[in-house]
Amino acid sequence: MSLSGIFARVVAVIGGAALQWRRLQGNVHAPAWGSAPVVPEAKPQGAIPTLKMPTAQGWAVGQKPVVAPGLKVNAFASGLKHPRWINVLPNGDVLIAEATQVAGPVRNMFGYAMQATMRRAAALGVSANCITLLRDRDGDGVAETSQTFMEGLNQPFGMALLSDTFYVGNVDGVVAFPYVAGADSITAPGKKLTNFKSGGHWTRSILPSPDGSKLYIGVGSLSNIAEGGMEVEEGRAAVYELDIASGKSRIFGAGLRNPVGLAWEPTTNALWTVVNERDGLGDETPPDYLTSVRDGGFYGWPYCYWGKTVDDRVPQDPALVATAITPDYALGGHTASLGLCWLPAGTLPGFPDGMVIGQHGSWNRSTLSGYKVVFIPFVNGKPSGPPRDILSGFLAPDEKVSYGRPVGVTLTPDGALLVADDVGDVIWRVTAAA
Template sequence: MNRLLLSTVAVLGLLVASAAHGQDSDNMKKLQAFQSTGTSMDFKTIDQTGKTAEQLRKNLEEIKLPDGFRIDLFAVVPDARHMAVGPQGIAVFVGTRKQNVWVATDRDKDRVADEVKELAPSISFTIPNGVCFSKDGFLFIAEQNRVLVLPAAEFFYESPDVAVGEVVPQGKLIPASEESFNHTARVCRIGPDNKLYIALGQPFNVPPEDKLDLFAKEGIGGIIRMDRDGKNREVFVSGIRNSVGMQFNPANGDLWFTDNQVDGMGDDIPPGELNRATKAGENFGFPWYGGGDVRTEEYKSAEPPADAVMPQVKFTAHAADLGMDFYAGTMFPQKYRGGIFSAQHGSWNRTTPVGARVMFTPLKEDGTAGEPEVFAEGWLTGSGEYIGRPVDVETMKDGSLLVSDDLAGAVYRISYEK
């Protein structure tokens, strides 16, 4: 009886998934031909008032910041992950690890979102975590196994139908056989070379040896780059476990990225990483190194790459370093300009939890990292309870800093007043 029930549920699930895929495929064809899909104008929107917003504002009273800074609720955004601020400053696009991309709009420019609604309900997204803009206004969305581009997204998002193109078709970002529930939240950036860069986390804690050749070929456990139309794909750098945050240094074009390191080695090892890639082809040491120069048990007898690049910064072990951004604004004091803000999501498997904060790392004159420091903290209480888990940081046009939080379902705004 139970087997029959489970089999029936499984079949129904496949039928529903197949129908949804078919509808998405039909809609994609229509959108690419600039045809209407008939999708309702009744957008899914998120209430920005009421008890949820009030409680989120109350929670922010626990957040500690340097003197002169303040933090406010910018928007209630369910499952808020990586963010992309539109080049025109009209809207903020927020990815998730579920099926929605949200758009937060501050119409009256009081620095609080008036409206949060779903982007392009005519498209079925699958883990659309990675959102990034080109300078000329093209929004790229890196899903679990597809990459889309939405031209002029800041101006078309008011409609359920949007202009859309497939940079990488479904099932072609990684081999379908390697699709996993683990480490599939992609991040993307447009580089100074006008190419699209995407980080591809590998699914294992430490991958088995028989996967290494395939992963190296596909760029899984690395960062790939390609032309904006998907052509000329190549592996840019390798030896990365799971990077969920990267940004180019506007001063010299170097690509910096965070990396989440091996679990199960102990509370205090291996460290989290902030890395700098200065050229194509560099290897950052994983899986021979589990984080920093700590060797993994699985590969301790194997010879690591002689030219493995060590991290610029070793963060507290298991703090889960995710999104990062260079501060290019002018609102904050001089100390912060040109430095790196990064989000620590917080540990899940440490005896004493750590993280759930925003870090700041200054850069030295030679382009290397200085000593990191805590910038914003308090989402992890003294009793070890999470009231929030920061995911990403992005600089606004006015120089304020946005922080996303997928636990609380919110985006915060940090500003500075002299």
């Protein structure tokens, strides 16, 4: 075992003792979910926050996630290299962005412990930096061919095709490439349209506007609560709007610590996102969330959370706090909700209109959360009702190992739900059972 692996196990033992101590202090609360969650009082964890992640194990031969009644799941493709995001082209070709977080500078012992733990959980490593093309020519729900579509990218994540231009969200900016319908690959040089700071939360999701004139891009913060100062956070923790014709971009919504998945709600035509909130305040404090994003809206980070609840660890800006918008729907503490797509009623049997969310899973809580794909029903353009599991079973019952971790979710033209699993290295396909 490597030195990093030994250190990670030592950290796990120390962390386990800390977890037991916190449980004895009564710091265990009901999950914070829904439109009016009970968010527990903050319990700052100090210099040694809760650190708990399962060891990445992967799936045994024939093993699958647990699927909701009335549905079935199969592996659409396997053997990938940390698949994170999915884009389905008009002809049915499926593109997979393969990338992962890379190690940054270590500033203290906790940073080293965090990196060692993340490596054990397969959440940190060498990024493949490519996009893979999958094809299911015979329509049996399994891709027969897998080939490199693009390579040499910089932590690619979001993708979008508009007319004859293919857009890629690299960590340092959105790049536009010429695209020919049905192409097996793109090798032509691209044109960089935006510049974003690297490091920290690295995913850059992309969503075209319904009329194709704009792109919306999620850009996460560098840090947890701007502990390095707000100057290094400038231009981050936001959803951007890029006007394609003019090439100009602007911040559309701000104060969003790490907005990843983006989707349109068709009744109101509102933009929605899922956001990963801050760490170090307790198991359920604050919850990650699903929210509509208002043009010019501010959602609290780093000064406050779930509306105007002030984070005392952060130097304050009372004027901004006064404008903070309360998110629409809580998704539980530290669930790492990343993937997002709209699911029209009837696409999967028994499911009404709503949003599908890929929850990557927690590290900063005593009992792990997330590690599943959930559905949030919508009525009249708003979340309405409790969540429902679509896929679960990504985590062992004793929480020691993970078989997979869901990330991106999207629909195919024939109504199948695809889920990227970046620990299992699988793309799962969910359809009706009969």
